[in-house]
Amino acid sequence: MIPSSSPAFPLPPAVLDALRQLLGDRLVTSAAVCDQHGRDESIFAAMPPAAVAFARCTDEVLAIVRLCREHRVPLVPYGAGSSLEGHTLATQGGVTLNLQQMDRLVAVHDEDQTATVQPGVTRKALNAALRDKGLFFPIDPGADATIGGMCATRASGTNAVRYGTMRENVLNLTVVTPDGQLVKTARRARKSAAGYDLTRLFVGSEGTLGVVVEATVKLHPLPESISAAVCAFPSIDTAVQAVVQIIQVGVPIARCEFVDSVAIRALNGHSNTGLPEQSHLFFEFHGSETGVREQVALVQDIAGEFGGERFQWADTPEERTRLWEARHNVYFAALLLRPGCRSVVTDVCVPISRLADCVNQTADDLRQSGLLAPIVGHVGDGNFHVQMLIDGGCADELEAAEALNARLVTRALGMDGTCTGEHGIGLHKQAFLLEELGEAPVALMRQIKHAMDPHNLMNPGKIFAF
Numbered sequence: 001m002i003p004s005s006s007p008a009f010p011l012p013p014a015v016l017d018a019l020r021q022l023l024g025d026r027l028v029t030s031a032a033v034c035d036q037h038g039r040d041e042s043i044f045a046a047m048p049p050a051a052v053a054f055a056r057c058t059d060e061v062l063a064i065v066r067l068c069r070e071h072r073v074p075l076v077p078y079g080a081g082s083s084l085e086g087h088t089l090a091t092q093g094g095v096t097l098n099l100q101q102m103d104r105l106v107a108v109h110d111e112d113q114t115a116t117v118q119p120g121v122t123r124k125a126l127n128a129a130l131r132d133k134g135l136f137f138p139i140d141p142g143a144d145a146t147i148g149g150m151c152a153t154r155a156s157g158t159n160a161v162r163y164g165t166m167r168e169n170v171l172n173l174t175v176v177t178p179d180g181q182l183v184k185t186a187r188r189a190r191k192s193a194a195g196y197d198l199t200r201l202f203v204g205s206e207g208t209l210g211v212v213v214e215a216t217v218k219l220h221p222l223p224e225s226i227s228a229a230v231c232a233f234p235s236i237d238t239a240v241q242a243v244v245q246i247i248q249v250g251v252p253i254a255r256c257e258f259v260d261s262v263a264i265r266a267l268n269g270h271s272n273t274g275l276p277e278q279s280h281l282f283f284e285f286h287g288s289e290t291g292v293r294e295q296v297a298l299v300q301d302i303a304g305e306f307g308g309e310r311f312q313w314a315d316t317p318e319e320r321t322r323l324w325e326a327r328h329n330v331y332f333a334a335l336l337l338r339p340g341c342r343s344v345v346t347d348v349c350v351p352i353s354r355l356a357d358c359v360n361q362t363a364d365d366l367r368q369s370g371l372l373a374p375i376v377g378h379v380g381d382g383n384f385h386v387q388m389l390i391d392g393g394c395a396d397e398l399e400a401a402e403a404l405n406a407r408l409v410t411r412a413l414g415m416d417g418t419c420t421g422e423h424g425i426g427l428h429k430q431a432f433l434l435e436e437l438g439e440a441p442v443a444l445m446r447q448i449k450h451a452m453d454p455h456n457l458m459n460p461g462k463i464f465a466f
Contacts, residue, residue, distance in 0.1 A: 079149030085426030119148020154204030161380030256380030263374035270333030342392030349421030383421035
């Protein structure tokens with residue numbers, strides 16, 4: 001575990017009294033709840049806030065932000081708590097603002113294919129509400145994350161190869177800024193050339209520039225036909241080479257997921273998938289019945305050229321759900337490979353032409369390190385993840401995992417890739433951000449942060465030192 005090095009910020013009695021008057025029993029100071037909000041799946045030790053405030057409306061968020069600004073109290077926005085790089089840890093104590101109870105679907109405009117939601121709406125809840133309208137929201141990071149958190153971390157996931165990330169699917173945001181102002185970043189039009197792109201400024205800002213209280217997102221029609229499959233390959237190299245070929249010939253595949261043999265062993269134990277313990281690709285195809293048949297035939301031909309075999313098809317909704325739930329559960333399945341372990345998860349993204357090289361070199365590095373570490377990835381867009389399973393109390397294993405993480409990032413940057421395809425920077429990857437972008441871009445980010453939050457109260461300590 002990486003220990004906390006920041007002192008907790010105690011709450012002045014005046015702040016506690018004002019928050020209790022505003023929220024009643026929705027202000028919680030119990031050690032158990034604060035500790036829960038001071039932990040995540042990262043390798044960092046707990047960093048709990050002094051209090052957790054559960055807001056139910058925009059007016060309450062405004063009041064809380066203004067109160068914290070007045071008394072210089074750190075404030076950490078919190079959604080589902082599913083981030084992996086320490087994004088929601090209260091590095092300086094203060095108040096964690098839990099937005100899960102702001103879970104109202106504000107409006108759905110069927111003809112425009114947009115939905116406006118409060119930040120606590122989860123992606124599964126949104127899609128359940130849209131099912132009868134023939135529409136769906138495609139961003140699928142695996143965890144049932146909140147829309148507000150997905151905006152803050154610029155989430156993507158299994159559908160990104162076809163539908164893009166949150167960056168492409170958020171039309172506008174309503175944000176409470178650190179100075180207590182309510183700002184709407186854009187209208188509902190699909191495009192605009194009106195001034196700076198404030199929406200994109202907040203998407204991916206990890207809660208450091210404001211609190212999202214409403215988001216308008218793009219929706220997509222449910223496909224006429226959907227088919228999914230899983231296919232085994234003789235090696236990591238052949239599976240990844242097949243992906244590169246599929247993308248380069250222009251197959252409009254909806255999902256293309258890589259799962260190595262270690263992850264397959266975990267899935268077999270956790271989800272009874274019964275797959276051979278070798279590298280696999282998980283596919284999904286969207287479109288008309290004719291279009292899907294054409295995509296399937298072409299992908300089967302390409303996979304066959306690289307030794308792909310044992311295609312297992314999932315054409316019914318129940319079969320597809322079982323297949324993708326297994327894929328989404330790979331993180332928790334992997335933890336069972338080493339009971340009691342801690343997980344050091346990292347991700348990188350490289351240009352598709354360098355994907356095979358990066359994955360192969362990483363697999364070699366893992367073999368030499370001796371660490372147990374499944375590799376999975378949204379390889380259709382060059383993004384993959386390594387989950388290193390270590391004894392959290394063993395300093396040598398933590399050091400080895402961190403060293404491997406550093407080598408992986410250096411490898412990806414050397415291929416003109418990025419230190420994080422979708423996990424974000426948080427606490428864990430701040431040095432890598434500087435390595436990736438250089439001094440001037442990070443200095444510009446700091447200037448933006450300082451201009452908007454001069455007292456460094458909004459989710460302090462994340463993305464970069466300030």
